[in-house]
Amino acid sequence: MAGSITRKAIIDSYMKLVKTVPFNKITVGDIAEEAGINRQTFYYHFRDIIDLLTESTKEYVLKELDGEDDFSNSMMKLYAIMLRHSSSILNVYHHVEVNEFKHRMNDIILPIATFLVDAASGDIPLSDEDYDIAVKYTTSMTATFIIEWIDKGMYKDPEKFSRFADLLESNMKNTIEFLRS
DSSP, rough: OHHHHHHHHHHHHHHHHHSSHHHHHHOOOHHHHHHOOOOOOOOOOOOSEEEEEEEHHHHHHHHHTTTTOOOHHHHHHHHHHHHTTTTHHHHHHHHHHHHHHHHHHHHHHHHHHHHHHHHHHTTTOOHHHHHHHHHHHHHHHHHHHHHHHHHHHOOOOOHHHHHHHHHHHHHHHHHHHHHHO
């Protein structure tokens, strides 16, 4: 299999397994067997299952958000994506050590936060240092909110998520204005 085809087969196999098998029971061997590859091929593409989870999630979410330039719409798309995959997300959440989950959630949110900062800042120029501050702020706020939401069972409340998105966008604009001055 070509590299990108193999990578996709690994991700698809993982996504299939995580829907029905507790996350902590999934092995590299299970994923490799489902994908029709050997374990070494898995390790060529990913360091471990957590790396697979993190990288595949980032790729998927960014692909879903591609072309979106409105901050609130982006956040509501993120909400919809997470709801569609809530059983898998809750499976991982309940079977991964809390600090590891938080660390990986920040890894997943970082490129999304970058995307959101770009959407919020528009044509407002920021120095590299200030841009990094804005991205870290957005990553932290978004990850904290999402982890709390996941911890409470990923309740379906688009209004609350929308209010958070509006608050975050307002804070982002204020932060960008502050950093610009």
